[in-house]
Amino acid sequence: MTTFAELLLNGVSLGSVYALIALGFVVIFKATEVVNFAHASLLLAGGYVTAVLHDDIGFWPALLAGVAGAALVGAAVEFLVMRRYRGRDHSVLAIVTIGVDILLVTELTRRIGTNVLAVGDPWGDAVLTIGSVTIAETRVAALIAAGLLITAFLLVFRHTSWGVAMRAAAESAETAALMGVRLGRVSLGAWAVAGGLAAVAALFLTVFPTPGLERSTSLAAMKAFPAAILGGLDSTTGALVGGLTVGVTESLATGYQSDLTFLGRGLGDLAPYLVMIVILLVRPAGLFGTKELARV
C-alpha cells in the first residue's frame, strides 16, 4: 500500500515536470499550430545557461538568466527561422523545427561535452517524509512551480487578449491580421515563453534525483509528447492533467514491472503512449482539446 502511495506520489511529482514541458508545446501549438520538435533543445539551452552561471552569480540569478537565455533562443528561432517560412502548412514547419533541433542540440552537447553539470539548486537531495512515504523536496518544488505557472497561464489566457490573439493567429493568419493581430509578435512571444518554460522544466529535470545536466537530458522532452497530446494540444489544463497522467502511468508501470513481466520488462516509457492511445480513441482531440467540427 505504502508502495503504491509512494509510486503515486513519485508519479505525480515526476508528472509535474512533464506538465511544464508539455505546457511549452501547448503554448507554441496554440499560437502557431506547429508541433515543436525543437523543444528538447530549448530545454538543454535553459539548463545549460543555469548550470554554467550558478557558480559565479548564485542559483536564483542563474535560474533567471537561464529562463531569459532560453527565451532568447526561442525568440531567435522564431525570428531567424520560423518567420521566414512563407507557406501555410503547419506540419511542414514541424520539419523545420527538427532541423533547428539538430543544430541546437549538436551545439549544446558539444559545449556540455562529457560533463555532468550541477545546477546548484538549494534543495540538494533533501526529502520530505510523509508517514512512511518519502518525496524529494526538489519534486515538491516542481509540483508547486508547475501548479503556479499553469494557473498563471490559465488566468492570462482568460483575462488578457493574448490568448485570443494566439488562437486567432493560429487559425487563420490573414483574418487575424485583419483584426490587427501582430502575427510576428504573437509567435515571437509564444516561442520566447516556451523557451522560458523549458528552462524551468530543465531545472527540475537536472536536480535530484537526477545527477545533473548532461547531453541526454533533452531526451526527456519525448515524454512530454504523450502528455501534451492526451491533455489536448491547445489546452493549458490539458498540459497539467496530461503531464500528471504520464508521470503516474510511468511510475506505476515501472514500480510494478515485476508483476507485469508478461508484457515484457521496461514498460516505463511505453505505458504512457498506450494510455494516450486509449484516451485518444475515446476523445480524439485529447481530454481538453478543441474538437474538430463537422459543419458545411
Add this chain to the structure above:
Amino acid sequence: MGGAALAVRDLVAGYGPVSALRDVSIDVPDGAVVTVLGGNGAGKSTLLRAISRTLSFHGGAMTGGSVTLDGRPLDGRGADRVVAAGVSQVPEGRQVFARMTVEDNLRAGALGARGPRTAKAAALRRVHELFPVLAERARQQAGLLSGGEQQMLAVGRALMASPRLLLLDEPSLGLAPLMAARIGDTIREINGQGTSVLLVEQNAALALRLATHAYVLEVGEVTLSGPAAELAASDEVRRRYLGVVDETAADDASRATAAHPVLSRWEDSR
C-alpha cells in the same frame, strides 16, 4: 470616433502572373459611403485586400500606385498597422474563426481597437442588439453557425473595432432579405456616426441606395464612376447590376437556356 478619408491612386495589383487591377483610383471622402460594383473577377476583393495589405496572404502583391488614409500612406505597412490606423474589414466569404466561440470571435474583433474597455463593452452591446443570435450563441463554436449567422458574426466582428473606415466585401452575402435590409440600416447608422464606408456589394440596389458615390470595376479597371444616383440611372448599371430587364422572367430564362449549350444526357455505356 471620426471618419477618415481614403484615397487610392493608380493602384496596380496582381497575383504572380495574373494581373487583377490596373491603374485603379478611388476616393472615399471622410464620412462618405462609397460602393464598388463589378462582376466576378473584376477585382473588387483584390482592391480591398490591397487597401488592408493582405494581398500577400493570397500570393498577390501591389505593384504600383498608392493608398493613403487622411493623406498618410497606408502602403508599405503591415496589415496590423492598417488596422491600428482605424481601418477594419469584413473579408470575402466570412472567414470567421471556426474553432473559436462566437464570443471569442467578437473579442478578436476588438483586438485592433484602441479605445478604452468601456468603448469595447459598448460596441459589444451594439453588436448584440443588432444580431441577437450572436448573444444567444455566445458560447457556440463559430464554425457551427449557419451561413447567414456567420455573416452576421463577420460584420459584428468588424464593428467591434469601432473603425474610422469600414471595408465591406459583400456584407449581405447569404443573408435573408430582412437581414440584408438590417445590414443596410446598420451601415447607414454607423456612417451616421462618422465612419467612412467602402462597400463592395452584389446587391447593387441596396448598395446604390446607401452610397453617395459609386464606381464600376470591370476586369481590373474602373469603367464608370459618379454619384450613386446617376449610376443607378444609367442603362449599363440597371441592366448588369440592378438586373432590371424588360422581358418577363419566364421567356428571359428560356432565351438564356437557348443561349446556353443544352447539356446532353450522359448515357452510361459501360
Add this chain to the structure above:
Amino acid sequence: MAGRGAPPAKTALRPAWPPRPRTYLWIAGSVLLLALPFYLDRFWLQAGLFAMAAAIGAIGINMLTGSTGQLSMGHAFFLAVGAYGYCAFAGDGGDELTGLGLPTAVAAVLAVALAGLAGGLFSPIAGRLRGAYLGIATLALIFIGQHVLFNAHDLTGGFNGRDVPPLNILGFRFDDSELVVAAIPFGSAEKLWYAGLVLLAGCALFARGVLRGRPGRAMNVIRDHRIAAGVMGVPVARYRAAAFVLSSMYAGLAGVLLALVFQRTVPDYFGMVLSLEYLAMIVIGGLGSVAGAVVGAAFVSLLPQVLTRYSDALPLVAESGTGGVAPGEAARYLYGAAVVAVVLFLPGGLIRLVTRRTAPPKHPDKPTPGTPGPSGEER
C-alpha cells in the same frame, strides 16, 4: 500535410511520339544508373541502396501524409515489420530464431503483405484522429515496435537483431558469393543495386499512376475537405484505410530491401529518428509528389553519409582535444542547416527546382501557399 494535387493527366494522353527532351534525359539517367556498379565501390553502392530503400519508403509515406493528409510518425514501425517479417518468413531457424524457411522471394512478398496488414489493423485508430494527434498517436507504434523488437527474443533476436537470409531468386543469390561480370567482382551490393533499381522504378510508376488517377483524386479531396469527399461519393473511411495499407506495404518493401542491404536487422535502427527522417524526406522533396519523395529520400539519406565520409575535410573542423568542432559534429551542423534551408527557401520542396525548369508551361504552378494541413480546419 498539404500537397500539390495530381496535375491533370493530359500528359498521359499526349502522343508518345516524338519524345520530348525530357524523355532523352530519362534515358540518359537510366543508362547512367545501370552502369554505376561497374565504377562505384561498395560504400557508394551501399549508400545508393540505402537511398533507394528510403525512396520506396518515402513514396509510401507521401501517399499517406502528403496525399491523404494523414500525418504519420510511425513509418519506421512498418519498415521494421517488413524487415523482420522477411527474416522470420525466410529464416531457416538455424540461429534458433523463429523461421518458416520459405523461399526468400515468397518471404519478401509475404513480408510486404504483413506490413500492409499491420497498417490495415492500425487504420481504424487512425480513422478517428486528425493532424498532430494522429501524428503523435502513430509515434506510439514506434515505442510499441521497439518494445517488441527488444523483448520478443526468439522472433527478433532481441537487441542484437537477426541475420537476414540473402535474397535468392530462381537460384540466383544476392549475396557476397563472388560473381565476376566484365572483370568486375559482383558482391551483394552490386547485385542488389539492380534489384533495388527495378523495385524503385516499379514502385514509383505504380504510385504515380495511383496518385494521378481516380484513387489519387479521392485521396487528395479527403485531405482537403473530408466532408465534401463523402458527399462526392468517396467512401472516406475505406480510402483512408486503403492509403494506410498501401503506404505500409511500401514501407514494408523498403524494410525488406534495407534488411537485405544491412544483411542483419538491429532494433536500434527502427526508432523515432528514422520516422522523422521519412517525414523530412517528403517535406524536403515535395509533398504529394512521387518524384519529390524520391529526391527527398536521396537528399536525406545520402547527405549524412557523404558528410560523415568527408567529415575530416569539412569546414570549421578542429583537431580533437582543442575543444573545437569534431568532424561528426560538423556533419550534424551542415545536415541540420540543410534541412532548415531547403524547407524555408523551397516551400514546394526540392522538386520545385526540377518542375520549374522542365514542366510544360501548360498548367501553371499552384499558388505557393499550401492548403491548410490536416491540422488546418476543414470547413
Add this chain to the structure above:
Amino acid sequence: MTAVPALEVTGLTVRFAGLTALDAVDFRVAPGTVHAVIGPNGAGKSTCFNVLSGVYRAASGSVRLGDEELTGLPPHRIAALGVARTFQNLALPPTATVADSLLLGRHRLTRTGFVAAGLRLPSALREERRHRERVREIAQFVGLGDALDRPAGSLPYGAQKLAELARALCMEPSLLLLDEPVAGMTADERRRTAAVIAGVRDSLGISIVLVEHDMGVVMRLADTVTVLDFGRRIADGTPAAVQNDPAVVRAYLGEDAEEPS
C-alpha cells in the same frame, strides 16, 4: 437514364445541443421539378440539406428517395443513389485544378481502383478519357470551359460557386441540392446561373432542391416552395402563393421587401 424518383421528406427532426434545428418538417419534391426551400438565416435549410446528403443524422423522421430510405445512410451511399449537392460555404480544394475537382465528381460513375490506376490498365485509361470529355462538356455548359486548368482557389468567388455547381452536375445526379447557388453574383451573373439551372432541369429532367435568398431567382425557377422558420415549416405552395403569405412576409421578406426583377 433511369426514371427520376420523387423525394419524400416526412416529420424530419434534427436537434443539436440545446436547439432544434429542424422540427417535424415535411415536403415532397415531384420528379423533374424545382423545389425551393427558403427561410430566415438559421431556419434550418442547410441542416436539411446536410440530412438529405447524410452529413447529419436526423433525430427522427424519414427521407425517401423513390423507395430508398436515406436517413441513416453514410454520405457516399447516398451519393451512389444519385444525390448531388453544392455547399453554401465553398468546399472546393483550393490547390486542385477545376478539372480535378470536376473529375472527382465522376467518382461514383467510375471504377478504376488502386491496382488498375497504378498499373495504368487500358480500361483505366479509356475510362479516364471518356470522363474527361464529359467533364469538359459540363464545364462549358456552366461557362467554365477555359478555367479547367486553373487551381480553384485562384478563381473569383462567383466562379468558384459555378465550379461547385459543375462538380455536382458531374455526378450525373437524379436529385440535385443547391445551397445558395447565386450568392455573391451580380444581377446578370445571377440570371445566367439561373438559366443554367433551368437548363439542367429542362435538358436532364432531374429534380432540384434549391435554397436561395434571392427571391427573384426563386420566383423564376421554383415550381413549389417550402418556407422554414426556426426549423418549423410555416408555409408551402406555389411561389406566388408563398410570396404573399403574411407569415412569410413577416418572418422572411419584410414588409418593404423590394426584390430585384
Add this chain to the structure above:
Amino acid sequence: SSKATDGDDGGKAGAGGVKTGDGVTDKKIPLGALTDRTGVYATLGKSVTQAQQLYVKQTNAAGGICGRKLSLTVRDHGYDPQKAVAAYTELEPKVLGFAQFIGSPFVASVDGRIRSDKALVIPQAWSADLLGNPYVRVLGSTYDLETINAIDFLLKEKGLKKGDRIGHVYFEGDYGENALAGSRHMAKESGLTVVEQKIKPTDNDMSAQVVALKKAGVKAVVISAGPRQAASLVGVAAASGLKVPVIGNNSAFAPQLLATQAGPALEKMYYVSTPSLPIGDKAEGPSKLAKDYAAAYPKDALDNGVVAGWTAASTFGEALKRACKAKDLTREGVGKALLTMDSYDTGFGAQDFSDPQAPSSTESVIIRPDKGAKGGSSVVREAGTAAEAKDFTPGED
C-alpha cells in the same frame, strides 16, 4: 574501370621483407576507429578516441612500428546503424584493422563481413555476445564475468548472505542483459534471488525503481546502466533510506558524477567492478597515461574510457610489433600474432589472447568513487576472479 580485379592486393612483400597488404605500405599502417562522438555513447567515444589518437601520436613519435607510421582514421557513426555500417564499408578496404568499434549491435550487424574480411576488431563493449568471432576480440572480462566478480565482492566483503535478495537494475540491450546473465548465474550458485528492474537509457530518474526494490527488501543492488542512472539510483536510495551497498559495471561510473549532488552518497555506498585498473591508480602504467593524457587534452576528464581506448590501441600495437617480427603485416599475420599474446600486460592488468573464443581476462578490479584520487576512483579490491567465474563460460546462461 578502377574496380577491375587486379588480383589479390594482399601478400606483397614490402620493405624489410615484411609481407604487407590491406592498405599497409612501406610508410604507414592504417587503422580504423568506428566511434560515437554525437550519439548516446559520445562520452565514451570521446575518451576512447582521444586516448587512441594519443597512443598513435606517441608511437609515431617513437619511430612508429616496423619502421612504419600508424595512422588512425576515425569515423563518427553517432550510434546510427546505417552510418555505422556505412563507415565500416568505407574503411574496411583501406585499413588493416579496427582499434575501436563502439556499439555492439553494429559489430553484430557486420559480424558476417568481419569473418570474411578477417580484419581484427577490438570493440569498445564487453558483452559476451561479441565472443565467438575469431576476429572480434573483447579486451578484458565481459559484463557477465564482471557482474559475477562484483557480487562475489558483495558476498565476501559486504555481508551479503545466502538467501538474500539482490536488486539488479539493467539497461535494455546487450550490456544490461549480459550483466544480468552474470547475476543470474551467481544467484544460482550462491542461493540469492535477483529482483530485476529493466530500464532504458532515456530513464534518468530511478525513484520508482528504488521504491520497487525497497518493496522487495533487497540487501544489495547491482546496476548495469549508465553513470547517470547509477548516480540517481544511489542518490535516491540514500535519501529514501534504502541503505544497502550498490555496485555497478565499469560503464556505470564517471568521475564527473562526484561533482554533482550524488557525490557524497556515491562515495559512501557505491562500488564499481572494472576489467582494468582505474586511470587514477598509483601503478606506473596508469599514472603515466593519466599524466600524458592530461597534458594532451587538458580540458577533458580522465575516465575509464581513456583506459579502454589506450589498452585497445596498445594491444593492437603489440600485435603489430609481433606480426612485424614474424614478417607478416597482413590481417592474417596480425591475427596470428595476437594469438601468441597469452600474458600481455597493458599496464592495467594482464590479458590473455590465446583463446580466440574467450575474453582476454576473467578478472575484475573493484574500485570505489573517491574525490581525492585522480580519475575519481581508488581500488578497494585488487584484480581477481571469483570461484564462480572460473566454471562459467561467458555468453551462456
